[in-house]
Structure formats: C-alpha cells, structure tokens
Amino acid sequence: xxxxxxxxxxAVLDKTITMCQDDExxxxxxxxxxxxxxxxxxxxxxxxxxxxxLEMLHQHNGxxxxxxxxxxxxxxGFESYVTxxxxxGRNSGEIQGRPFLARFYMPVLWNAFVNILYFWANDKSPQRxxxxxxxxxxxxxxxxxxxPNAIDSGIDLVQQYLKxxx
Amino acid sequence: xxxxxxxxxxxxxxxxxxxFRTSMKVGANYIKHTAQKVVNKDLDDSDLxxxxxxxxxxxxxxxxxxxxxxxxxxxMDNGLLPKAYAEKFAKAQNSAMALSAPLVxxxxxxxxxxxxxxxxxxxxxxxxxxxxxxQVHRADKDGLQLAVKLQYPxxxxxxxxxxxxxxxxxxxxxxxxxxxxxxxxEEFEERLHExxxxxxxxxxxxEMAQFAASIPHxxxxxxxxxxxxxxxxxxxxxxxxxxxxxxxxxxxxxRRNKVGQALLDFLHNSIHRLQRFHADPxxxxxxxxxxxxxxxxxxxCVKTIPKDFYIHYFALAKDDIFNDETKLRTCLEHxxxxxxxxxxxxxxxxxxxxxxxxxNISKPMKSDTFYFGDKDFYEQLQAQGEEIMQNKExxxxxxxxxxxxxxxxxxxxxxxxxxxxxxxxxLKIDRHFxxxxxx
Numbered sequence: 112x113x114x115x116x117x118x119x120x121x122a123v124l125d126k127t128i129t130m131c132q133d134d135e136x137x138x139x140x141x142x143x144x145x146x147x148x149x150x151x152x153x154x155x156x157x158x159x160x161x162x163x164x165l166e167m168l169h170q171h172n173g174x175x176x177x178x179x180x181x182x183x184x185x186x187x188g189f190e191s192y193v194t195x196x197x198x199x200g201r202n203s204g205e206i207q208g209r210p211f212l213a214r215f216y217m218p219v220l221w222n223a224f225v226n227i228l229y230f231w232a233n234d235k236s237p238q239r240x241x242x243x244x245x246x247x248x249x250x251x252x253x254x255x256x257x258x259p260n261a262i263d264s265g266i267d268l269v270q271q272y273l274k275x276x277x
Numbered sequence: 278x279x280x281x282x283x284x285x286x287x288x289x290x291x292x293x294x295x296x297f298r299t300s301m302k303v304g305a306n307y308i309k310h311t312a313q314k315v316v317n318k319d320l321d322d323s324d325l326x327x328x329x330x331x332x333x334x335x336x337x338x339x340x341x342x343x344x345x346x347x348x349x350x351x352x353m354d355n356g357l358l359p360k361a362y363a364e365k366f367a368k369a370q371n372s373a374m375a376l377s378a379p380l381v382x383x384x385x386x387x388x389x390x391x392x393x394x395x396x397x398x399x400x401x402x403x404x405x406x407x408x409x410x411x412q413v414h415r416a417d418k419d420g421l422q423l424a425v426k427l428q429y430p431x432x433x434x435x436x437x438x439x440x441x442x443x444x445x446x447x448x449x450x451x452x453x454x455x456x457x458x459x460x461x462x463e464e465f466e467e468r469l470h471e472x473x474x475x476x477x478x479x480x481x482x483x484e485m486a487q488f489a490a491s492i493p494h495x496x497x498x499x500x501x502x503x504x505x506x507x508x509x510x511x512x513x514x515x516x517x518x519x520x521x522x523x524x525x526x527x528x529x530x531x532r533r534n535k536v537g538q539a540l541l542d543f544l545h546n547s548i549h550r551l552q553r554f555h556a557d558p559x560x561x562x563x564x565x566x567x568x569x570x571x572x573x574x575x576x577x578c579v580k581t582i583p584k585d586f587y588i589h590y591f592a593l594a595k596d597d598i599f600n601d602e603t604k605l606r607t608c609l610e611h612x613x614x615x616x617x618x619x620x621x622x623x624x625x626x627x628x629x630x631x632x633x634x635x636x637n638i639s640k641p642m643k644s645d646t647f648y649f650g651d652k653d654f655y656e657q658l659q660a661q662g663e664e665i666m667q668n669k670e671x672x673x674x675x676x677x678x679x680x681x682x683x684x685x686x687x688x689x690x691x692x693x694x695x696x697x698x699x700x701x702x703x704l705k706i707d708r709h710f711x712x713x714x715x716x
Contacts (some may be wrong), residue, residue: 142378
C-alpha cells in the first residue's frame with residue numbers, strides 16, 4: 112500500500128517534468144520561472160486525481176505534517192530535478208553559490224513546495240486561485256533568498272574585517 | 278511607482294498592516310502640520326492634503342487591485358477628494374506587469390482548458406499593458422489581431438475586505454459616518470464586483486457593440502466569447518492612439534470636434550435610449566483612429582439606471598419642469614435631494630444647492646450647440662463640488678443626500694465634460710431625447 116502511494120506522487124512529478132521539458136517555452140524561462148512552471152504544472156496534474164491526493168494530504172494535516180515519509184519518492188525526485196535547476200541558476204548568476212549556506216538550499220525549496228501542497232489541499236477559493244498567488248509569492252521569496260543579496264555582502268564584510276584585523 | 282505595484286499583497290494581515298502604517302503616517306503629518314501652523318499662521322491646508330495624499334497613494338499602489346480602483350473612482354468625482362489626492366490617484370492608471378509567464382500559462386490552462394500557444398497562432402507572454410485588476414497580452418489567430426485581457430488571481434474576492442480596509446481612512450478624510458454612506462459603498466462594491474467579472478463585461482461589450490453600430494464614428498471592438506471566461510477576455514486588437522495623446526497633439530479643430538461629437542453621442546444615446554452606459558469615461562479607455570474615429574474600450578464599469586430615476590433626473594433639464602416649483606420639488610424628492618421632515622433652513626439649503634447644481638450640469642443641454650471649452654463653465658462645475666465639501670452644513674449626517682444611482686451618472690458626466698473641455702470642442706446637442714420626458 113505504502114509503496115503504491117509513493118509511486119503515485121513520483122509518477123505525477125515524472126509526468127510534470129516530461130510536460131515541462133516538452134514545452135518549447137519552458138526552455139526560454141529563467142530558473143525562477145522554470146520553478147514556477149514546475150509547481151503550476153504539478154498542481155494541475157494532481158487535479159486529475161484530486162480527491163485521492165486531497166485525502167492523503169488531509170490525513171497528514173496538523174502535527175502529522177512532520178511525517179513526510181509518504182512523500183519520500185516525491186522528495187528524491189524533486190531534489191534530483193531541482194538540484195539541476197539550482198546548478199543552472201548558479202551558472203546563469205541567478206543563484207548565489209554560498210560555501211556554508213548552499214547545503215540548506217534544497218531543504219528550503221522542498222519545504223516551500225510541501226507548504227504549497229498543503230495550502231492547495233486547504234484552499235477553498237474558486238478554481239483554487241489563492242494557491243496561484245501563494246505559489247507566485249513563495250517561489251519569489253525563496254528565489255530572492257537564493258539570489259545574490261544582503262547575506263553575501265554581509266559575508267564579504269565579515270571576511271574582509273577578519274582579514275584586515277590580522 | 279511601477280516597482281511598488283509589482284507584487285500583489287494578498288493576505289489580509291499584510292494589507293491590514295499597510296493600512297495601519299499609512300494611518301500612522303497620516304497622523305504624523307497632522308501633528309507636523311499643526312506644529313508648523315503654530316509658527317506660521319497662514320499655512321494652507323492643501324499642503325497637508327498633499328502629504329496625506331502621498332502616504333495614502335503609496336498604500337493604495339501597494340494594495341493594488343480593488344483598493345486602487347476605489348481610489349481612482351474617488352478621484353474621478355470632482356470635489357469628492359481634495360485636488361491634491363485626485364491628481365495623485367489619476368496618475369496611478371498604468372502600472373507594471375505583475376504575473377509571471379508560468380502563471381499566465383496556468384491561468385489559461387485553468388479557465389480555457391488549453392495553453393495559449395494551442396489557442397492562438399501567436400501569443401506574447403509579456404503583457405503589453407497592465408492596469409489595476411489585470412493585464413493585457415497581444416495575440417493573433419487566423420490573421421486576426423487580438424487583445425487578451427487576463428485578471429490577476431485573488432482580485433475578485435478581496436474587494437469586500439479592500440473596501441473595509443480603506444473605508445476608515447476615507448471616512449476620516451471626508452469627515453463622514455459609516456452609516457450615512459452605506460448605500461454608496463454598496464453601489465461601489467456592486468460595480469467593482471461586476472468589473473472583476475469578465476463574463477459580464479463580455480456581455481455588456483457585445484451589447485454595446487451592437488447598439489453603437491448606428492452611432493457615427495464610434496467603434497467598439499469585436500469580442501470573442503469562445504476565447505473568454507470569467508478571468509480571460511479576448512477581443513479585437515484596435516489600432517489607434519490613446520485619447521490623451523490625441524488631445525495633446527491634434528491641431529485640427531474639426532478632427533477634435535469629430536471625436537468629441539462621437540463621445541457625446543455615444544454617451545447620450547446609451548443613457549437615453551438604453552438607460553445603460555459606460556460609467557468610466559476617462560481618457561485611458563478610448564483610442565482615436567487615424568480617421569479620427571473614437572474607439573471605446575473596456576466595458577468593465579457599466580451602470581444601468583432605473584427608469585423612474587432616469588425620468589425624474591432628466592426632467593430637471595427641461596425648462597418647463599425646472600421653472601415649475603411644484604414639479605421641481607417632486608423630482609428632487611424622488612432623487613432624495615429633498616426629504617419630507619427637513620427643517621425650513623435645511624430645505625432652503627438643499628433646494629438652493631440642487632438648483633444651482635442643476636443649472637450648471639444641464640447648461641450644455643439648453644441650446645442646439647455648445648462650446649465645451651468654455652473655461653467659466655468648466656470651472657463652475659469643479660468649484661461646485663469643492664464648495665459642497667467645504668460647507669460644514671454638508672458634513673452633517675442628514676446632509677448625505679442623493680440617490681445611489683446618481684454617483685455613476687455624475688461620474689460619467691464629469692468624465693465626459695472634462696474630456697470635452699480638454700478637446701476644446703464645439704458640439705451639436707441632440708435635444709429630442711428630452712421630448713418624451715414628463716413628470
């Protein structure tokens with residue numbers, strides 16, 4: 112039973128990735144837009160077996176959210192694909208490579224994604240349009256964190272300070 | 278400004294905190310102003326208005342969506358807001374693109390069931406124009422040039438909470454009590470809901486296109502129901518320059534008159550023959566073709582007035598009724614300008630004010646041609662609103678007068694007259710509309 116559930120989540124992700132890759136438009140997107148497209152397409156694909164996925168998410172509502180074992184296959188699929196996106200972002204300069212903090216990138220992106228899934232499951236707005244707003248905001252927020260920003264200037268400052276103090 | 282409007286703050290907490298910050302700022306401005314006034318007794322209040330408008334404007338532009346709409350609406354009605362506010366909000370009509378390309382795709386998938394590339398031969402992912410509740414994309418299909426309007430998600434269901442958020446601010450600016458303006462707020466909310474319903478706009482647009490076919494030099498784009506839905510509206514792409522640009526650059530008076538005449542005829546015909554009209558005549562909603570024909574865009578804000586209201590309102594433009602005090606009073610009571618139970622002082626005040634207002638507004642309808650560029654006429658119209666706002670008598674609860682239906686009718690007339698004034702147009706007045714009106 113558990114294996115079957117695992118498989119369903121991962122299957123939706125596989126389908127989503129294939130759909131994205133087949134879309135000409137997708138390859139012209141920035142990494143941030145690719146992430147947005149991935150999430151929107153994923154939600155859209157979940158819609159096909161909506162009641163089923165809703166049931167699973169509702170079963171894990173509240174404190175049970177901490178137990179994400181039922182999403183294990185989805186997680187590994189997500190991580191392997193998004194690792195590629197992050198790499199692409201680093202090459203294009205959209206994402207800042209940071210020696211110590213970079214290891215937290217994946218947990219940040221994954222948690223944001225899971226949060227969107229739960230928001231989707233509890234969204235009562237027509238056509239779930241609130242989820243659309245959430246996706247937009249969440250992805251912008253996480254990618255703003257990953258983009259070169261004040262953290263990097265801060266690290267630079269500390270490094271310089273330590274160097275010059277010697 | 279465009280950056281501030283980039284993102285749509287959606288959660289209620291986020292909106293509320295912005296409103297709170299703005300209230301603080303407005304309060305601070307008052308304190309500063311009072312302090313300055315102690316030192317400099319001649320200080321003008323308009324300086325304060327301007328600072329508050331700045332603060333209010335910043336909040337509104339961050340709220341986007343319907344809050345910005347409300348602000349623009351208030352700024353349209355001359356006299357409802359002090360000049361300083363009105364100028365700020367009028368500027369906020371165009372803003373930057375807000376939806377990411379993937380969200381545009383997603384919206385199509387949701388509401389049309391297909392991706393834009395599948396629906397159109399070509400579709401521009403980047404918006405060519407953005408406004409307060411949606412953005413416009415260009416597309417083509419089978420050789421037809423199309424404009425596709427897309428609504429921002431979450432706009433429609435935040436109207437009610439938006440109104441509740443900005444209400445206290447406006448009540449304070451205008452020194453009013455909530456229950457006195459309840460019917461007007463209801464009217465605003467109703468119009469805003471319609472404006473966010475593209476199916477409604479599609480219906481109005483198609484109806485107007487059919488109706489206006491008989492009015493010379495007025496063009497209404499063709500709408501495509503099969504490519505439209507609640508959040509997506511597809512129409513013919515119209516070539517032309519914005520009306521404002523035409524006003525600023527056109528040197529030939531006959532072409533200016535032609536455009537003015539088209540606008541006047543369009544509004545008059547729809548008000549008198551349909552009792553339903555485009556209630557948002559600001560220059561941004563019109564284009565002018567190279568043959569100086571008027572293109573009417575955007576039927577989001579359309580108002581239908583009840584027959585009874587229509588008759589008693591326009592009867593006032595007829596001299597035989599206006600000069601007969603019994604009939605005049607009957608009309609004014611129907612329009613809720615006079616009330617039974619008014620004290621003699623109140624009665625005199627409201628009666629005199631109404632008479633002066635009617636004389637001003639109906640002035641163009643008294644002759645066969647009228648010169649709308651007349652500065653005295655235009656300034657009198659504007660002064661009238663400000664005079665009312667400044668008279669303390671009108672801030673009393675019992676002074677909130679007038680039928681709710683009059684709001685959008687006045688808005689349409691003020692918008693119309695201000696465009697015609699800027700066009701400096703001399704126009705023919707079709708007075709046969711008033712022939713059948715009897716009280």
